[in-house]
Each structure stands twice: as structure tokens, then as C-alpha cells.
Amino acid sequence: MTAPLRMLALSLAVAATLAGCNRDKAEDKAAAPAPTAGAGAMVTPADAAAPMAFESKTPFAEVNLTLPIAIKSQPDLHARLYAAAVRDLREFSEGAQADRTEAGGDEGVGAYSKEIAITPGAETGKLFSLIRTDSEYTGGVHPNSSFAAILWDKALKREVAAADLFKSGDLSALDIALCAAVNAEKKKRDPQAQTISLTGGEMWKCPRASTVPFVLATGTQPGKAGGLVFLIGPYQVGSYAEGPYEVTVPQSAFRSLLVPAYADEFAGEPKPQD
CATH class of the missing domain: 3.90.640.20 (Heat-shock cognate protein, ATPase)
Structure with missing residues (x-):
């Protein structure tokens, strides 16, 4: 075989080898499972990092929320409690505006106020607990306060009621x-x-x-x-x-x-x- 023919044959062999390698890579890529929407894809921004506090002031109402550092260990619960508490505070503010507007104005009277403080209870291997204290003032001699409690199953990611x-x-x-x-x-x-x-x-x-x-x-x-x-x-x-x-x-x-x-x-x- 002459030199030009040998060079042509070698070039064809190299091209065939490269084509085979590229084909194998394409087949491997096709065989690999496509990425699925796992747990990470289901997490919303609020789930990933819910705020630790909320505050709002209007001429009609002043409201605020505080949460404990301990709640960061339970992001699902954190997001849920933050959303529920902020919703309650916004409803209170809207109600305060409606009350005082219907009353025809009350110049010189301070704004209504509502505070929600969530503080930690004890924790065990399975259970996590929190206290929610609501304190609100809408006029009168003194503010009103009330308690709620959260008992949370850390593995099942759900609240535990007394019946449970x-x-x-x-x-x-x-x-x-x-x-x-x-x-x-x-x-x-x-x-x-x-x-x-x-x-x-x-x-x-x-x-x-x-x-x-x-x-x-x-x-x-x-x-x-x-x-x-x-x-x-x-x-x-x-x-x-x-x-x-x-x-x-x-x-x-x-x-x-x-x-x-x-x-x-x-x-x-x-x-x-x-």
C-alpha cells in the first residue's frame, strides 16, 4: 500500500473511532433518567427561609410578630406559622380601619395594637412544641391576651392534637x-x-x-x-x-x-x- 493510501486508511479509522465514541456518549445520555422535580423543587421561597419577624404600622393599627430561633430547625412548621400569623395580623389591621372609619373618626385616640409572640416549649426526639401568645388592645382598661400551643411531630411533619x-x-x-x-x-x-x-x-x-x-x-x-x-x-x-x-x-x-x-x-x- 502506498503512503497516500495508508494515510487515507488511517484517517478513516480515526474518524470511525471518534464517531463511535460520540454515539456511545449520546446513547448513555439518552439512557440516563431525566432529572425529576424532587423535594427541592417543591420548596417555595417561604418554606426555604420564612422571616423571623413581621411588623406593620398604620394610623389605625400597629401589629408585630416575633418567632424563636429554635423554629428554624422545622422549616415546614416555620413557613406555616409565619403565614398564619401574618394573615391574622393583617386581618386585625383591616378590622381596625373598618371599626374606626365606621365610628366616624376618633381623633386623639391611639392606634389599636396586636402582638403575636411565638416562644419555644420543650423538645424531644419526636416532638417539638411552641407557645403562641396573642396580646391585643382595642381600647378599654387593659389589653386582652390569649394562648395557643403547637405540638409538632418532626418526622411526620404534622401537628399533634390531644386526640393524637x-x-x-x-x-x-x-x-x-x-x-x-x-x-x-x-x-x-x-x-x-x-x-x-x-x-x-x-x-x-x-x-x-x-x-x-x-x-x-x-x-x-x-x-x-x-x-x-x-x-x-x-x-x-x-x-x-x-x-x-x-x-x-x-x-x-x-x-x-x-x-x-x-x-x-x-x-x-x-x-x-x-
Whole structure:
């Protein structure tokens, strides 16, 4: 074979090899699964980084929201709570404007106000808890306040209600323990305070546990809840001057009532509250 023919043959062989390589790469690329919309694609900007605070001021209302750093560990809950609280504050502002406009103006009267403060309760391996305190003023002698609580299953990413935490049936043991805790706190504040009961023969009576929001109580065993902290607003068990009550019921008083899925999240004794 002459030199020109050898060069032509070599060039054709190289071209064939390169074509084969390119074809293999194209086939590999076609065989590889196309990227799918995974969990990252489903996360909205609010889910990824919900703000830690909100504030708005108008001539009619001043509102604000604060959240704890601890909520950053639960981004799904963070986004949900932020959105719900901001919606409530905006509705309050709109209502304030409507009220004062319909009244024909009230020059010299300060703006209405509403504050939502979300603070942490205790946390266990499975559960995360938060307290929501709403304080609002729309005129009158003093502001009004109320409590709500969030108990969150970290793995299932959903809220846990009392019906999920306790077995269905009689919760009277928890009611009795809560009533005892309320009376102990009343006596601590005022040794002459009248004892109240569940039946309510007096002016005030103890609430049923199922009607009171609660969060986890920090326990003496790491990673476990020592009990539940019940959040009782003003006027519920005493006069407004007594203020709100946060009373702790130890887990030993209701352990037998817990569903098996969450029973292991409780152990030891509750630590004293600050």
C-alpha cells in the first residue's frame, strides 16, 4: 500500500473511532433518567427561609410578630406559622380601619395594637412544641391576651392534637392533676386564695384538660419531656389581676393515658420553670 493510501486508511479509522465514541456518549445520555422535580423543587421561597419577624404600622393599627430561633430547625412548621400569623395580623389591621372609619373618626385616640409572640416549649426526639401568645388592645382598661400551643411531630411533619397524644376514653385523671396544679399555683401566689374545683361551686372552676392548650415540659432526662405545661389565660381560673397561669403536670400523672407511639417521649420529672 502506498503512503497516500495508508494515510487515507488511517484517517478513516480515526474518524470511525471518534464517531463511535460520540454515539456511545449520546446513547448513555439518552439512557440516563431525566432529572425529576424532587423535594427541592417543591420548596417555595417561604418554606426555604420564612422571616423571623413581621411588623406593620398604620394610623389605625400597629401589629408585630416575633418567632424563636429554635423554629428554624422545622422549616415546614416555620413557613406555616409565619403565614398564619401574618394573615391574622393583617386581618386585625383591616378590622381596625373598618371599626374606626365606621365610628366616624376618633381623633386623639391611639392606634389599636396586636402582638403575636411565638416562644419555644420543650423538645424531644419526636416532638417539638411552641407557645403562641396573642396580646391585643382595642381600647378599654387593659389589653386582652390569649394562648395557643403547637405540638409538632418532626418526622411526620404534622401537628399533634390531644386526640393524637392520648388514648380515647376517660381523661379524668389528667383533669384532676391539672386542677391540683392550678390550686397549688394559686396558693403560691396568695396563701389565702380560695380552692377551686372541677364542678365549680365557687365563682371560678378548674378547666378540663382537653380544653386547655399545652406544650411539653422540659424533663430531668435528656431528650424526654417531664410532663406538660398547660397555658391558662386571664379570667379562666381567677380575676384578671391574677394574670395568666402556666402550670405543669408531671408525666407520671398521665403516663397511662398516652398512646404507645408517643409514650416513650416522656420520662423523669419536669424541671422547675423559670
